[in-house]
Amino acid sequence: MVKNLLRGSFKLMKSMNRSLILNIIREKGPISRAEIAKLTKLTPPTVSSLVKELLQAEIVIERNLGESSGGRKPTLLTLNSKMFHVIGMDIGSQNIKTILTTITGSIIKHSIVPLPAESTRETLLSAIIQSVQSILDDTEIDEEKIVGIGVGMHGIVDANQGISVFAPNLHLHNIPIKEVLEEKFNMIVKVENDGRAMSLGELWFGNGAGIDSFVCINVGRGIGAGIIMNGKLYHGSHFISGEIGHMVIDIDGPKCTCGNYGCLQTFASGPAIVDRVKKEMRLGQSSLLSQLTEGNLDNVTGELIYKAALDGDSLCRTALQQAGRYMGVGLTNLIHTVNPRRIIIGGGVSNAGDLIMESITQTVKQRALTQPAKETEIILSKFGDDATAMGAVALILAELFTSRNTETASAL
Amino acid sequence: MVKNLLRGSFKLMKSMNRSLILNIIREKGPISRAEIAKLTKLTPPTVSSLVKELLQAEIVIERNLGESSGGRKPTLLTLNSKMFHVIGMDIGSQNIKTILTTITGSIIKHSIVPLPAESTRETLLSAIIQSVQSILDDTEIDEEKIVGIGVGMHGIVDANQGISVFAPNLHLHNIPIKEVLEEKFNMIVKVENDGRAMSLGELWFGNGAGIDSFVCINVGRGIGAGIIMNGKLYHGSHFISGEIGHMVIDIDGPKCTCGNYGCLQTFASGPAIVDRVKKEMRLGQSSLLSQLTEGNLDNVTGELIYKAALDGDSLCRTALQQAGRYMGVGLTNLIHTVNPRRIIIGGGVSNAGDLIMESITQTVKQRALTQPAKETEIILSKFGDDATAMGAVALILAELFTSRNTETASAL
DNA sequence: CTTAATTAAATTTAATTATAAACTATTTGG
DNA sequence: CCAAATAGTTTATAATTAAATTTAATTAAG
The missing domain is CATH 1.10.10.10 (Winged helix-like DNA-binding domain superfamily/Winged helix DNA-binding domain)
Structure with missing residues (x-):
C-alpha cells in the first residue's frame, strides 16, 4: 500500500x-x-x-x-446555525467542563461538574452523563437539533474506539466513553486526547485557522501536543503521538512519574514549577509567596506564583523563566522533528502568559538550526481555559463537514 | 483553510x-x-x-x-519496464553515488564519483552533471526513455525549489541542483533531503511498503529522519523536519557543531562513536584496535570499530552499546512525538547491525510509555548503502505514479 | 429617462466518465 | 460434449461536471 x-x-x-x-x-x-x-x-x-x-x-x-x-x-x-448544535466536553483531573455551541462555534451554554477526589469507573461515567444531561435540561434547544458530543480527555485515548485507555490523573483504565454516551444519547460521539482535540479546535476556530501545519501544546499537569499536518489531525499508530511531556531532554535528570529520567514534564509542567518554588523556599529563599500562602507551603499554586512574579518576586520570576527555558528546549526538539509552521500554547500554564512565553521564544531563537526555524511563531491559544472544550466541538464539526473520503480500495 | x-x-x-x-x-x-x-x-x-x-x-x-x-x-x-527508466543520485560528503533503474526499481547501472576534499559550488555541480553523464554514456538505453533524475542530498534541502540550502559536510549554501540538472538534461528532476528520500524509498520498494506511518532514520555523519504519515512524505514548513541529530537529550551534555549542547548527534552518530573510542584509548584503555590501526589513532574508523567489536573487543562493544542506548533514548522521544508504526534504520552506522540494534530496541522497550509503543518495530533498511539512491529513484516514481491531486481550490 | 454595460443566477445543452447489464470468449471438470 | 466458472468486451445508461446561453437585476453614462 x-x-x-x-x-x-x-x-x-x-x-x-x-x-x-x-x-x-x-x-x-x-x-x-x-x-x-x-x-x-x-x-x-x-x-x-x-x-x-x-x-x-x-x-x-x-x-x-x-x-x-x-x-x-x-x-x-x-x-443554518439554529438547526444544528454541538456539545463539547473537557474531562480534566478535577472537573468536567461542558459547553453547548452552535454549528459555527458560538458558545450558548457552559457547565462545570466537579469530579470526586477519588474517581472510579462508575463515578466518572455517571459524571460524564450528568454533565450532558444538565446541559440538555437547561436549554430549550430541541435535543434532535444537537448533532453530536465531542469529548477531550486527558491521557491516552483510543480515538477510533472512543475509549480512554489510560487517564493518569484519575488512575483509571479503559473507560468506554463513546459507547456509554452513544447508548444514553442518540448522537454522534467522538472522543479524543485533550491536546489533540485542542489542536483541532485551533484549526477550526482559533489561531490555527488557515495554517496547514502546526502543533498545539497543552501544558497543565502534563504536557501534551496535538499535531496538525496538511490540515489534518495526526494520531500516531498507537495514540501516543504528541506525548512530549515525556520527551527526555536531560538523560541524567530527575526521575519522572513515568519511570524515566529528565522528561520535559519534570521541568516545565505546572506541578514542576510549583515543586521547584517550594523547594527553593524550603531551602530558605525569601519570596512574596510567604505572605500569600500564610507561610504554608501546601498553599503554593501556579496562580499564586504567577501573581507573585507579576509583583516582581524574583524567586517566582526565575522559576517561570527556567521553566520557559526548558520548554524552549523541548519545543526546539519538536521544531527539529516535526517542523511546524506555528506552535500554539494552551492549558493551565498558558495563564502565566508573557512571563513564560518570553523565555520560551528566546530559547528557541537561540537554539533552532536555521533562520526560518528560529522564527517559528509561538503564540498562545485563542480560547484559554476553553481550548479543549472547543476542540471537542471541532471533533464533531470535522465529522460533519468533511466528506468521508474513506471509501478506500480494499486491497492496495 | x-x-x-x-x-x-x-x-x-x-x-x-x-x-x-x-x-x-x-x-x-x-x-x-x-x-x-x-x-x-x-x-x-x-x-x-x-x-x-x-x-x-x-x-x-x-x-x-x-x-x-x-x-x-x-x-x-x-x-513496461523497458520503456521507462529512472536515475537516482545520493550526494554524500565524500562521493556521489548514482544508479540507473527500471521503473520497477531494479538497478541496471551503478556509478560512484568521488568529491574533492574541498568542494566548491562549481566542483560540486560539475561532479553532479558528470555523474549523470557517465551513466548515460555507459548504457544503450535511449535517453528519451529515462524519465527523471531523483537526488538525495544531505543537509537542508528546499524540495520545492530543488535547492540544497545548506550542506554542512561540504560547507556549501544554496546550490540550485534542480535548475542545473533540468537545464542540462531534459528530464523531471526532484531534489530531496537524504533521510526523507530514503524513507520514500523504503515506502516504495523497501521495508516501509504497506506501512502507512513510519520513520526512516539515516545515521551517518549526522542523524536525519524521514517521516511518512498516512502514506505521504512529510516535509515540515521549512524543510527541517526530521533533523533529529540535533534533538537535545542531555541539556548539559557536550557541545555540538550546531552550537547547542547534548544533541543526539554528539552521542550516536558515526563520528561520535569514533571519537568516543579514540578518547578512551588515549586514556589508556586497551583494545584490539591498537593492532588494527597500527597504533595510529587517526586510522580508527567506524568499520574497524565494528570489526573489533565482532571479534569481542570490549571497548568497542561498549562504545556501540552506549551509542545504541543514546539512540534508543532519541527514538523513544520520537515515538512519544510522532508515534510511528515502524522505525527503519539506514546509513553508515546501520552496518554495525545487530550489535547496536540490540541496544536500541532494549532501551526503547525499557523507556516507552505504553505496551504498543514499547513494541514499535525497529528494523534495518532493506537497501543498506543504496538506501538514499533508491529513495532518489522513488522521488521520481512518486511523481509519475501519483495522480497530481494538486488542483486545490484557490481560496479555501 | 433611456440605454449600454455589468454582474448574478438559472437554464439548457454538451461532454465526460463510471456503472450496470448483457454478451462473447475461453477454460475446466465432469 | 456440456455445464459451470472465469475473463474480458460491448452497449446502453446514469451521474455528474463543463460550456454556452438566457434571464434578471442593477448601475452608470449619456
Whole structure:
C-alpha cells in the first residue's frame, strides 16, 4: 500500500464538492453562489445545484441580499446555525467542563461538574452523563437539533474506539466513553486526547485557522501536543503521538512519574514549577509567596506564583523563566522533528502568559538550526481555559463537514 | 483553510482511478484486469478502458496468460519496464553515488564519483552533471526513455525549489541542483533531503511498503529522519523536519557543531562513536584496535570499530552499546512525538547491525510509555548503502505514479 | 429617462466518465 | 460434449461536471 489512493467515483466527486461548498460557506459566509463558484473554481451550475440540496436539507439558509457593484444583487448564504448544535466536553483531573455551541462555534451554554477526589469507573461515567444531561435540561434547544458530543480527555485515548485507555490523573483504565454516551444519547460521539482535540479546535476556530501545519501544546499537569499536518489531525499508530511531556531532554535528570529520567514534564509542567518554588523556599529563599500562602507551603499554586512574579518576586520570576527555558528546549526538539509552521500554547500554564512565553521564544531563537526555524511563531491559544472544550466541538464539526473520503480500495 | 479540500471533477476522478490501477499493477503485477477490478472495487469496463489507455501509452504491457481455475485464462499485465527508466543520485560528503533503474526499481547501472576534499559550488555541480553523464554514456538505453533524475542530498534541502540550502559536510549554501540538472538534461528532476528520500524509498520498494506511518532514520555523519504519515512524505514548513541529530537529550551534555549542547548527534552518530573510542584509548584503555590501526589513532574508523567489536573487543562493544542506548533514548522521544508504526534504520552506522540494534530496541522497550509503543518495530533498511539512491529513484516514481491531486481550490 | 454595460443566477445543452447489464470468449471438470 | 466458472468486451445508461446561453437585476453614462 503506497499512499492511500482512493477510487474516484461520482459519489466521491459530489461529496467532495459538497463539503467544499459547505466549508466555504462556513468560513467565508455570508457568501453568494457566484462568489463560491469563483473561489472553488466550480462552475455556477454545479454550485447552484449543490446549494439547492443544502437548502432543502436546511443545512444552509438564504439570508439577505448583498451589495451590488452593478448588476443583480447576490443572495447571501450562511449556515443554518439554529438547526444544528454541538456539545463539547473537557474531562480534566478535577472537573468536567461542558459547553453547548452552535454549528459555527458560538458558545450558548457552559457547565462545570466537579469530579470526586477519588474517581472510579462508575463515578466518572455517571459524571460524564450528568454533565450532558444538565446541559440538555437547561436549554430549550430541541435535543434532535444537537448533532453530536465531542469529548477531550486527558491521557491516552483510543480515538477510533472512543475509549480512554489510560487517564493518569484519575488512575483509571479503559473507560468506554463513546459507547456509554452513544447508548444514553442518540448522537454522534467522538472522543479524543485533550491536546489533540485542542489542536483541532485551533484549526477550526482559533489561531490555527488557515495554517496547514502546526502543533498545539497543552501544558497543565502534563504536557501534551496535538499535531496538525496538511490540515489534518495526526494520531500516531498507537495514540501516543504528541506525548512530549515525556520527551527526555536531560538523560541524567530527575526521575519522572513515568519511570524515566529528565522528561520535559519534570521541568516545565505546572506541578514542576510549583515543586521547584517550594523547594527553593524550603531551602530558605525569601519570596512574596510567604505572605500569600500564610507561610504554608501546601498553599503554593501556579496562580499564586504567577501573581507573585507579576509583583516582581524574583524567586517566582526565575522559576517561570527556567521553566520557559526548558520548554524552549523541548519545543526546539519538536521544531527539529516535526517542523511546524506555528506552535500554539494552551492549558493551565498558558495563564502565566508573557512571563513564560518570553523565555520560551528566546530559547528557541537561540537554539533552532536555521533562520526560518528560529522564527517559528509561538503564540498562545485563542480560547484559554476553553481550548479543549472547543476542540471537542471541532471533533464533531470535522465529522460533519468533511466528506468521508474513506471509501478506500480494499486491497492496495 | 481547513483541510486541503479538493474539487471533484472528471479529470480528478479519472486520474485517481488511473493511478490506482497503475499502482496496483506496479505492486501486485503481473495481474489480470479482473483481479484489478476486484481489488480496486472498480467495475470491469472501467478497468478495461483505463488499461487500454495505459497499453496505448506503452506504460503497461500484456505479458502472458495466467492459470485458470475453470474459466477463461486471465491476461496478465505488468509495467513496461523497458520503456521507462529512472536515475537516482545520493550526494554524500565524500562521493556521489548514482544508479540507473527500471521503473520497477531494479538497478541496471551503478556509478560512484568521488568529491574533492574541498568542494566548491562549481566542483560540486560539475561532479553532479558528470555523474549523470557517465551513466548515460555507459548504457544503450535511449535517453528519451529515462524519465527523471531523483537526488538525495544531505543537509537542508528546499524540495520545492530543488535547492540544497545548506550542506554542512561540504560547507556549501544554496546550490540550485534542480535548475542545473533540468537545464542540462531534459528530464523531471526532484531534489530531496537524504533521510526523507530514503524513507520514500523504503515506502516504495523497501521495508516501509504497506506501512502507512513510519520513520526512516539515516545515521551517518549526522542523524536525519524521514517521516511518512498516512502514506505521504512529510516535509515540515521549512524543510527541517526530521533533523533529529540535533534533538537535545542531555541539556548539559557536550557541545555540538550546531552550537547547542547534548544533541543526539554528539552521542550516536558515526563520528561520535569514533571519537568516543579514540578518547578512551588515549586514556589508556586497551583494545584490539591498537593492532588494527597500527597504533595510529587517526586510522580508527567506524568499520574497524565494528570489526573489533565482532571479534569481542570490549571497548568497542561498549562504545556501540552506549551509542545504541543514546539512540534508543532519541527514538523513544520520537515515538512519544510522532508515534510511528515502524522505525527503519539506514546509513553508515546501520552496518554495525545487530550489535547496536540490540541496544536500541532494549532501551526503547525499557523507556516507552505504553505496551504498543514499547513494541514499535525497529528494523534495518532493506537497501543498506543504496538506501538514499533508491529513495532518489522513488522521488521520481512518486511523481509519475501519483495522480497530481494538486488542483486545490484557490481560496479555501 | 433611456440605454449600454455589468454582474448574478438559472437554464439548457454538451461532454465526460463510471456503472450496470448483457454478451462473447475461453477454460475446466465432469 | 456440456455445464459451470472465469475473463474480458460491448452497449446502453446514469451521474455528474463543463460550456454556452438566457434571464434578471442593477448601475452608470449619456
